[in-house]
Amino acid sequence: MQDFIAEDGISKEILNSAKLLQAVQVNALILGNAGTGKKSLAKYILPNSDIYEAKILQKDINDDILLLQNEAIIIDKINEITNIDLFLKWLDDNNIRVIAISNTENLNQKLKDIFSINLEIPNLNKREEDTKALVNKFSQEASSILDLPKIPSSKLIVNISNNTHSLRKSIYFSYLFETIGEHEILMFLEKYLSENLRGENSYKDLSYxxxxxxxxxxxKKYKSQVQVAKHLGLNRITLRKKLEIYKDLL
Structure with a gap:
């Protein structure tokens, strides 16, 4: 059974609803942004069911090549179903139960009407305890896969801008970072810059x-702008200009 991390109160409520869905035969819709755990929750509800991509499923229904009857399935990106009537008829004719996944609530009303229960999973920035548990999980995973000693949490880079997608990547990067030095950093930078040099303003465009x-x-280190300016050798006016220019990236 696939794990759905539920340490925060709201996640525990969602998991309780998921447990209910294991016992009752109704259609349910799981909503949330990328990386919030929608597939994990769907597999928790239906651990033995296959996951179908909506576009491919619709094509297979249209081509009449599916041999599914009296089954429960998981459909990813349900919002990409375009031939609603064909899809609904197929569900009805074959007695198919659906646990659907979507990144958006903007669904056709006919499609919305088939779901008895909607579960919405918040982003990780609203799930502090879940994030801590995921950091620990990914840290153990990275340590094992990369065959490296587990590193202290203070050295981990935690990026939840894209939920678990960015978090897992940042934790793995933290482990890899422990194995590289200045030479490798310069090598990576050179490769990135060489692939992005274009136009006549590359220095300006890439200086960020x-x-x-x-x-x-x-x-982060010096806290006050006075100290930052002093240690970077910049005057405060120049520092303020740079902070304004890059404010969306800081």
Whole structure:
């Protein structure tokens, strides 16, 4: 059975609803942004069911090549179903139960009407305890897969901007970062820059690659703009201009 992390109160409520859905034969819709755990929750509800991509499923229904009857299935990206009437007729004719997944609530009303229960999973920035548990899970995973000693939480880079997708990547990067030095960092930068050099203003266009990390590190370490300006060797007016230019990245 696939794990759905539920340490926060709201996640525990969602998991309780999922347990109910294991026992009752109704259609349900799971909503949430990418990386919030929709597939994990769907597999928790239907651990033995296959996951179908909506577009491919619709094509297979249209081509009449599916041999499904009296089954429960998981449908990912249900919002991409376009021939609603064909899809609904197929569900009815074959007695198919659906646990559906969608990144958006913007669904056709006929489609919305088939779901008895909607479960909406919040982003990780609203699930602090879940995030801590996921950090620990991904840290153990990275340590095992990369065959590296587990590193302290203070050294982990935690990026939840894209929920678990970015979080897992940032934790793995934290482990890899422990194995690389200045030479490798410069090598990675050179590769990235060489692939993105274009036009006649490359220096201006790509300078943020150096300046944003430097500004972020400095503002975290020195706290006040006076100290940041002093240690970077900038006057405060120049520092304020740079902070304004990069405010969306800091």
């Amino acid at each position: 690659i150096f300046e944003v990390p430097l500004l972020k590190a400095s503002t």
